[in-house]
Amino acid sequence: MGEKDAGQFNNKETKVDYVIGASMFCHSSLVHKIGLMPEDYFLYYEDIDWCLTAQKAGYKNLTCTKSHVYHKQGISTGAKLLTNDNHLKNKKQLYLSYLKLYRRHYKRFLPVAYFILFKQMAGKLFHGNLPEAKLIFHVIISPL
Numbered sequence: 001m002g003e004k005d006a007g008q009f010n011n012k013e014t015k016v017d018y019v020i021g022a023s024m025f026c027h028s029s030l031v032h033k034i035g036l037m038p039e040d041y042f043l044y045y046e047d048i049d050w051c052l053t054a055q056k057a058g059y060k061n062l063t064c065t066k067s068h069v070y071h072k073q074g075i076s077t078g079a080k081l082l083t084n085d086n087h088l089k090n091k092k093q094l095y096l097s098y099l100k101l102y103r104r105h106y107k108r109f110l111p112v113a114y115f116i117l118f119k120q121m122a123g124k125l126f127h128g129n130l131p132e133a134k135l136i137f138h139v140i141i142s143p144l
Contacts, residue, residue: 021046
């Protein structure tokens, strides 16, 4: 993370906690054993949820340093082009999916997730981003 790639990562298989969905590939046996990615996420975190489920089933998440992935982040949702209202709809999904992941895989740390959201809400208020602060507040108080 943050280190310039000067070839030091070549041919190194490294175990990681999760793989971003845009660069993921797996053997069909994984799908047969744990199923497809969870469909109850609308956007965000479904790839991380699936990787955590795979780990619990005894699989490893590894990097493949011989591959190259060009990920145009935000293109599928149009995030780079969205108006504020549509951008906030995506942000709402981000925060809801974040809490869903914690409920599924890190239940005992759920208070930490809420604390982090509260802290983000305070930061949005401090910087004058009232619409997103209100959005986070509504996510925090929404029923589980």
